[in-house]
Amino acid sequence: MAKQASGPERNRKEPLSSVARQLWAFSGNECAWGDPHCSTRLVTEEGAWVGKIAHIIGAEPGSARHEQWDGKDVEHLRDFNNLILLCAVHHDLIDSSVARHAYTVEYLRAVKHKHEAKYRYAVENIEAEFRDTVDGSRVRPAATMRRYFTWEGVALEPSEEQEMLDLVNRFAGRVGCLTRMARQVLALVVSEGTPDFDLVRRRFSTDRQTLLSVVRELEKAEMVYLHDEEFDEDRGQLSLVSGALGGVFEMWSQFRNFCRDEDVDLKDILVGLDFSCLD
Template identity: 75%
Template sequence: MAKRANGSEKNRKEPLPGVARRLWAFSGNECAWGDPTCSTRLVTEEGAWVGKIAHIIGAEPGSARHEAWDGKDAEQLRDFDNLMLLCGVHHDLIDSSVTRHNYPVAYLRAVKQRHEARYRYTVDDIEAEFSDTVSGSQVRPATTMRRFFAWEGADQDPSDEQYVLELVNRFAGRVGGLTRMARQVLALVVHERTTDFPLVLRRFSAHRDELLSVVRELQKAQMVYLHDEVDDEDRGQLSLLSGALEGLDEMWDALRGFCRDESVDVKEILVDLDFSRLD
């Protein structure tokens, strides 16, 4: 535990477990600064992390806005509501002894709330659908889908984008509930559009009854359907169903096109459950 020179404990510690993840999920990979908005990416195209976690109420005596602390629960100083993600410039601006007085607690809380509201997919839904592991797998949700929306080229209202984001993340939760083999079959059918049952048997070196069990799992999830050829399952075809997409009927084609044009392996999304590839 961190100590001051005089032996007393320091208030400034690492964020509470899960807090950094929530800050990132609601950041949209952008500095939270507003008025005017700062579009600095927190992770650069080269993959470098340039964001900084800033305290609204400073944790240590003499730090920015520390005088606003009621002196009771030091843990609150490293909890979600007291932290925000900023670029290096704005982080230093609000903490500098020269400029900190321009940025009171109420102002910074409003900046944080306004920015995070654009990207918030409710904490309860995120925890329910993505923090828990299903069959040993963990889903990484999309946080903005900006890459997908840019590829799509549609000039959508932010509220419409948020609506699509929430639907896709609910769909991601359903995919996470499938067995790994079912996700592998789903990825193959999405990639091929329509797939012969015998081809899938050969691809997976699967026993017929095992594959039929996987197909039934996918049919129940309203994702894939086996069209029998004259009631002969061994000559049937696997086709996509859109029931699990909740009104996003064109999403299968869009996902296929996005992966092709953006050089993303559809298996990374549907098998490895990394829906952040859409961001």
């Protein structure tokens, strides 16, 4: 454990390179500020770096929010959880002597969490993406869907339950044929309704052509459709279609509501291919 430093300019240390890379990976190349949303790119089209790393709890005595530090481990001050990646304007704003009082530790942590959560799809599953490529997608089908039927609260005949089980497992097989990124996009659309194409592109930190390829994959699988706005795909919206579910469109909302009520991560089912979560 690092010892507490003393004297001026002893607490402030440069972020570790691994922490800086993690901040960048979760940034989506945008300032983390979200109220209102700041779309300032951290790397300009010319390749200039204009982002700044800010401390949530200030490192030095007299700096913004330093009084919230417990005074124990200096290394915690440059930990990933205490740093936020901002544009120059918002970096200076939260540390300004006339404005810093308006930006508490709790507020800035919430800003950081909300922004970074949008981009974790593209980062947290790198190892799983590699595993998919090497081993192939492995679907764990539902065996009984008893948990789902109990949650639904509708009495079905055994033949009706079997029909639903067969439908879901056929769907599971089709989901298992998708690439991981397509499954991630599908999970996002099921969770959030009809997100904008450009929002999804930024969420996954990907380029337009790559996302279009994924959308075409989902369209072919009869799961997601891109509604272009006046032939401008970047301004279009992604919507669900139910061909892969035998035309039972309400199953999309059923999956979403079941996961919410039963505290199941929808990504475990649609991305991790674990349909046994329904049992």
